[in-house]
Amino acid sequence: MVAMSAASASAxxxxxxxxxxxxxxxRDACTFPYFMLVAFxxxxxxxxxALLALWPALRLLELLMPGGRGRGRDxxxxxxxxxxxxxxxxxxxxxxxxxxxxxFMADDVDPxxxxxxxxxxxxxxxxxxMPRVMVEWFAREHLGAHEVVGGELEYSRLRRSTxxxxxxxxEALAARLRxxxxxxxxxxxxxxxxxxxxxxxLPFCKEQLLTPFFMDHDMAKQPKCAPFRPVIFHDGRLVxxxxxxxxxxxxxxxxxxxxxxxxRITVGLIVPIQILPHIAPYLGGAxxxxxxxxxxxxxxxxxxxxxxxxxxxxCTHRTLMxxxxxxxxxxxxxxxxxxxxxxxxEILSPIPTVRLTRDRATDAARMRAELARGDVAVCxxxxxxxxxxxxxxxxxxxxxxxxxxxxxxDYRAQLFHPTTARGWKAMDPVFFFMNPRPVYxxxxxxxxxxxxxxxxxxxxxxVANHVQRMLAATLGFECTTFTRKDKxxxxxxxxxxxxxxxxxxxxxxxxxxxxxxxxxxxx
Numbered sequence: 129m130v131a132m133s134a135a136s137a138s139a140x141x142x143x144x145x146x147x148x149x150x151x152x153x154x155r156d157a158c159t160f161p162y163f164m165l166v167a168f169x170x171x172x173x174x175x176x177x178a179l180l181a182l183w184p185a186l187r188l189l190e191l192l193m194p195g196g197r198g199r200g201r202d203x204x205x206x207x208x209x210x211x212x213x214x215x216x217x218x219x220x221x222x223x224x225x226x227x228x229x230x231x232f233m234a235d236d237v238d239p240x241x242x243x244x245x246x247x248x249x250x251x252x253x254x255x256x257x258m259p260r261v262m263v264e265w266f267a268r269e270h271l272g273a274h275e276v277v278g279g280e281l282e283y284s285r286l287r288r289s290t291x292x293x294x295x296x297x298x299e300a301l302a303a304r305l306r307x308x309x310x311x312x313x314x315x316x317x318x319x320x321x322x323x324x325x326x327x328x329x330l331p332f333c334k335e336q337l338l339t340p341f342f343m344d345h346d347m348a349k350q351p352k353c354a355p356f357r358p359v360i361f362h363d364g365r366l367v368x369x370x371x372x373x374x375x376x377x378x379x380x381x382x383x384x385x386x387x388x389x390x391x392r393i394t395v396g397l398i399v400p401i402q403i404l405p406h407i408a409p410y411l412g413g414a415x416x417x418x419x420x421x422x423x424x425x426x427x428x429x430x431x432x433x434x435x436x437x438x439x440x441x442x443c444t445h446r447t448l449m450x451x452x453x454x455x456x457x458x459x460x461x462x463x464x465x466x467x468x469x470x471x472x473x474e475i476l477s478p479i480p481t482v483r484l485t486r487d488r489a490t491d492a493a494r495m496r497a498e499l500a501r502g503d504v505a506v507c508x509x510x511x512x513x514x515x516x517x518x519x520x521x522x523x524x525x526x527x528x529x530x531x532x533x534x535x536x537x538d539y540r541a542q543l544f545h546p547t548t549a550r551g552w553k554a555m556d557p558v559f560f561f562m563n564p565r566p567v568y569x570x571x572x573x574x575x576x577x578x579x580x581x582x583x584x585x586x587x588x589x590x591v592a593n594h595v596q597r598m599l600a601a602t603l604g605f606e607c608t609t610f611t612r613k614d615k616x617x618x619x620x621x622x623x624x625x626x627x628x629x630x631x632x633x634x635x636x637x638x639x640x641x642x643x644x645x646x647x648x649x650x651x
Contacts, residue, residue, distance in 0.1 A: 143316030145248035146305055146329060149256040149263060151321030152339055153245060153271070154236045159205055159258050160186070162229055163212040164370040166262065169224045169363075170216045173382075179211045180375045198298065198324025205257055206293050209281070213259075214291030218283050221261055223550060227619040228364035230266040234356070235369075237271075241319055242356055244337055245271070248317055253277060253308060255301055257325060259293055270357045277304050302328035360515050360610065363549050363619045365559055367541050378543060385543070385562035388412065392561040396452075396478055402459050412565050417457050419572030422533055424460050424503070438503040439575075440529040443537050444518060444599050445507035447546045448473060448556045450537045453568045454505050455479045463498045465506045472554035486625070488524065495528050505535075508592060510612040512547040516605045519612070521596045523588035530581045534595050536571040536602040549619035571602055 151157030160183065168176040186204040193200030213221060245252065253275045254267040260278035267273040279296025281289050295304070302325070309315060309332075318333025320326025330336045368374050392411050399407060408415065422439050441462070443450050451464030455478070464477070467484045474481055482498050484491045498504050508521035525532070539546075539560075546560030560566055578584055582591060600607045613623040 142249050144251040144253075144309070144313075145245055145317040145319065146253045146255060146315045146333060147241065147245050147319035148321055148323065148326050148329075149254050149267070150258070151323060152319050152326070153238060153241050153254065154233060155238045156236055157321055157323065158371075160208060161232070161369045161371050162258060162262060163208040164375055165228055165232065165364065165366065166216075166221065166224055167212040168366065168370065169228050170213070170220045175212065176370075176375070177379065179208065180372065180379070182207070182211060183372045201323075202257065202297065206296065209259060209293050210291035212291075213281060213289040216289050218287045218289065221281070221289060223619075223621065224364075225262045226265045227362060227550060229262060230270060231359045231362035231364075232369050233263075233266045234270060234359045237356065238339075241337075241339075242271075244317065244319055246354065246356060250316070251275070251308075253305065253315070255305060255325060255329060257296065257323075259296070270359060272356070275308055277301055277308070298325045298328040301325060302332070305329045306332055358515070360513070360517055360608070361549075361615045361618045362514060363551070365544050365548065365551065367543055367545055381543065381564070382562075385564075386558075389558050389561035393476060393557065397476065401455060401478060404456055405459070408456075413561075414565065414567045415453060415457060416567065416569045417572075418570070419574075421458055421572045422575060437499040437529060437531065438501065439531050439533055440499060440525060441503065441505045441533050441535050442525055442595055442599075443505055443507050443535045444603065444605075445509040445512050446514075446537055446539050447512055447560060448553075449539070449546065449560055449568070450507060451505040452477065452479055453537065453570060454535060457570050458503070460503070462503045462505055463501070465495060465498075465504060467510065468553070470552075470554040473557060476557055492524060492528060495525075499529055508595075511549075511615055513615065514545065514547065516603070517608050517610075518596055518600050518603075518605050519615070520609050521592040523592040526582055526586075526588035526591035526595075530576075530578060530583045532576045532581060532591075532595070534573040534576070534598050534602075536569075536573065536599045538569045538603055540565075540567040540569075549616055573598060573602060 147153050150159055164176060164179055167179045186207055189204045189207070190200040193203055252271070252273045254263065254271065254273040254277070256263045256267075256276065256278040258278060259281045260276050261281055263278055264276045267276045278301070279293040282292045282294055283289055295301075306329075315333045317335050317337065318326075318330040319337045320330050321339045326338070330338075366378070370378065388411075392413065395407060395411065396404065405415070441454060443454060448469070451462060455462035455464075461479070463480045463482055465484060466474075466481045467486065469481060469483065474483075482494055482504070484494070495504060495506070506525050508523075508525055509519040510522060511519065513519055541560070541563045542565065544559040544562050546556050546563075546566075548556065576591075576595070580586065580591065580594060582588060586594075596607050599605075616622055
């Protein structure tokens with residue numbers, strides 16, 4: 129155990145650092161769950177099952193291989209990399225590394241290791257046993273690393289992975305780390321675990337920190353270190369990290385989950401929406417409602433409204449099910465405004481949908497026409513976001529109605545995420561209902577007073593920002609200026625426009641900072 133004293137930590141601030149990823153920056157030294165994620169997200173269930181079946185052999189290889197546990201762990205990692213990546217297109221591997229892996233890595237960061245790593249504002253280098261492509265986006269974009277040293281996956285002429293890892297040995301990585309610091313320069317700090325890789329490069333560093341870390345009780349004397357950049361946009365279907373045990377649970381649950389999803393969707397299609405609240409608890413779901421929903425518009429004897437438009441419900445956008453659950457709670461007709469919704473999801477939808485075109489005049493006309501028929505639900509974020517943040521609200525809704533009711537929606541999923549940017553969106557409702565107990569929370573806020581709407585002379589942007597802040601405060605979320613385009617540039621490599629022929633420019637590290645600055649200046 130090596131103590132991080134206040135004096136030595138203060139001296140290191142501004143210096144260079146080399147840190148091992150697995151077992152040091154990340155608490156868990158096991159790399160197997162990350163290869164399981166690559167297998168599931170880049171290839172699908174068959175390869176996921178194959179890699180899980182291989183796990184006992186990989187574990188024995190780690191423990192029993194001649195030459196020490198470090199050599200056995202390295203060989204097991206190479207075998208897992210081959211099974212998970214062989215034949216997978218390079219672009220798909222890079223997409224998974226950018227959109228899926230960072231969330232799980234961020235959840236496993238060791239606070240004490242980050243405090244030491246983040247306090248070094250000089251050159252930052254991350255060393256990893258995994259292939260570099262799996263780590264580089266997270267290390268550069270979220271940990272602020274300048275260099276990532278790891279093994280290199282080999283690719284065929286068709287830009288598909290061969291599954292072979294080149295240059296991943298401990299001594300080879302240590303030699304590459306030393307090559308980064310020339311002319312007698314040495315890293316000021318080395319952070320590592322008790323692994324063979326750490327023992328190979330730590331002697332090269334001026335000061336060494338080994339796990340488990342110990343922080344002084346007087347934290348005020350430690351150098352101030354900002355939190356690492358959080359993961360806001362992430363993709364993938366799995367909620368929990370696929371450890372061997374969790375992966376087995378997922379596979380055992382899958383047949384029952386598919387059956388439950390089929391039953392739940394079928395019941396939702398054939399049973400009137402007014403009866404669904406009485407049936408839902410028996411199907412394992414739950415909807416938690418807070419606040420008082422507004423009454424429906426008054427009707428005349430001939431069935432038409434008294435020239436009054438419907439209520440415009442402005443919702444946070446957590447999943448595809450937001451408007452459906454809102455109609456479920458209201459127990460009356462509600463139209464949902466959608467964009468890029470799959471035809472399959474439209475067929476399954478128990479409520480009418482209004483497809484937008486991203487042409488402002490056309491969309492405004494369609495929404496006004498639907499408001500004349502009754503209530504309408506709109507999600508101004510334009511796309512879903514899983515983290516506790518709200519994306520920038522489009523201001524179009526504020527121009528269409530003065531009867532605006534903000535609705536804060538959120539959900540809980542145990543096994544599967546019901547949203548995706550890269551996958552088949554038609555499966556979103558299926559994955560939602562495959563969870564053992566899908567739970568939705570719906571909170572109705574008071575209708576905006578007339579003086580807070582455009583009728584009182586407020587600009588649409590001001591109204592949209594006001595509603596965004598109200599909903600964020602209700603949910604305990606953070607308001608951001610990120611947009612739909614920002615999300616899709618990170619997760620899918622395009623700007624999220626349907627039928628777009630020209631891909632968006634490649635996203636480079638630092639995109640979050642640049643986007644936020646430009647968005648704030650434009651508003």
